[in-house]
Amino acid sequence: MTTTAHARVVDTLTGLEECWQAGDAEAYARLHxxxxxYVAFDGTVLTGRAEIAAGHRPLFDGIMRGSRLAVVERTIRFPDPATAIVVQRAGIVMRWQRGRATPSKKRLSTNTTILRLDGDAWLVAAFQNTRYHPWAKTLMGRLMTRSAG
Structure with a gap:
């Protein structure tokens, strides 16, 4: 894939982060x-721009007001010239965590974003967000995978 396509996908992802930080649900939805x-971390499914905006508006006006998205790691691949698949580890830094550069462990997620080229714009076609809780790091996971001595 061209470096231009890669840069334009990153521009869309950066736009999502900027809209989130600005608390602009409509602008956020327009990048979709x-x-x-859109599948949120709790399993809620939103379909289309109107639902995405409506689902984010109360968050941006409430608990997520003043928060920002923070990406810890990201991979981007292009299975064809008009599709980008982005897998990233990211999370929300809340407004009261201003000095924090990365999300806390409880807010860390792994998400998959599929972007499609629509005319001149790369838009999010599908998004899936899953809280990052590796089973092997949980108490139960550690207990069930430890070696018998």
Whole structure:
């Protein structure tokens, strides 16, 4: 894939982060395809720009007001010239955590974002967000995977 396509995908991802920090649900939704599917960390499914905006508006006006998205790591690949698949570890830094550069462990997620080229714009076609809780690091996971001595 061209460096231009890569840069434009990163521009869209940066735009999402900027809209989030600004608390602008409508601008955030406009970076998604008209028929985008958005799966939040709790399993809520939003379909289309109107639902994505409506789902984010109360968050941006409430608990997520003044928060920002912080990306810890990101990979981008292009299975074809009009599709980008982004897998990233990221999370929310809350407004009261201003000095924090990275999200706390409880807010860390792994998400997959599929972007499609729509005319001149790379738009989010699908998004899936999952809280990052590796089973092997949980108490139960450690107990069940430890070696018998």
């Amino acid at each position: 395809a008209a028929d985008a599917t």
